[in-house]
Amino acid sequence: MAAASKPRYVDVTNPSLAVECPRCGLLTARFVDHCRNCGYKIWPSSEMASAAFKAWRDADPARDEASRFDLVVPGPPVDTSIDFAARAHTLGIHLFPSSNYPFTICVGMLFLGLGAIPFATTARIVLAVIGGLIFLFGVVGWVLVEDVQMFPAEAPHVSGEGHH
Numbered sequence: 694m695a696a697a698s699k700p701r702y703v704d705v706t707n708p709s710l711a712v713e714c715p716r717c718g719l720l721t722a723r724f725v726d727h728c729r730n731c732g733y734k735i736w737p738s739s740e741m742a743s744a745a746f747k748a749w750r751d752a753d754p755a756r757d758e759a760s761r762f763d764l765v766v767p768g769p770p771v772d773t774s775i776d777f778a779a780r781a782h783t784l785g786i787h788l789f790p791s792s793n794y795p796f797t798i799c800v801g802m803l804f805l806g807l808g809a810i811p812f813a814t815t816a817r818i819v820l821a822v823i824g825g826l827i828f829l830f831g832v833v834g835w836v837l838v839e840d841v842q843m844f845p846a847e848a849p850h851v852s853g854e855g856h857h
């Protein structure tokens with residue numbers, strides 16, 4: 694933006710995004726043409742308000758993330774991510790590993806469920822055996838293989854506590 698087109702009446706040294714409305718006295722966005730509370734026209738036009746906002750924003754790199762509709766300049770982004778696995782470990786909560794084995798278990802349960810339908814006895818036994826094998830494979834894979842891989846030191850720790 695050329696310097697000549699910048700509105701000269703904007704006080705870019707004032708860091709505030711909010712301003713007191715001259716009519717109602719309540720805080721409103723400084724670079725929106727109408728007061729948010731009473732509708733008083735603060736700027737002659739929305740274009741002028743926007744141009745003033747751009748001039749104000751470009752005066753300081755810290756204002757890059759600001760919006761003319763906000764009342765405060767947003768601060769730096771805060772990292773709110775939490776390591777739930779670490780927290781669960783300190784709290785003594787056992788988290789099951791994220792795994793695809795629950796799908797296997799569900800497929801096994803499907804066949805077990807089919808085995809509950811009164812078909813011919815042979816078909817039911819075959820379905821129950823297939824379902825049971827898939828089900829057990831899923832449970833063993835999830836609880837005994839993946840879980841032990843994820844928490845290798847947990848088993849001795851728990852048995853150690855049991856002796857106290």
Ligand SMILES: [Zn+2]
Pocket residue numbers: 714715716717718719721728729730731732733
């Ligand atoms: Zn007002």
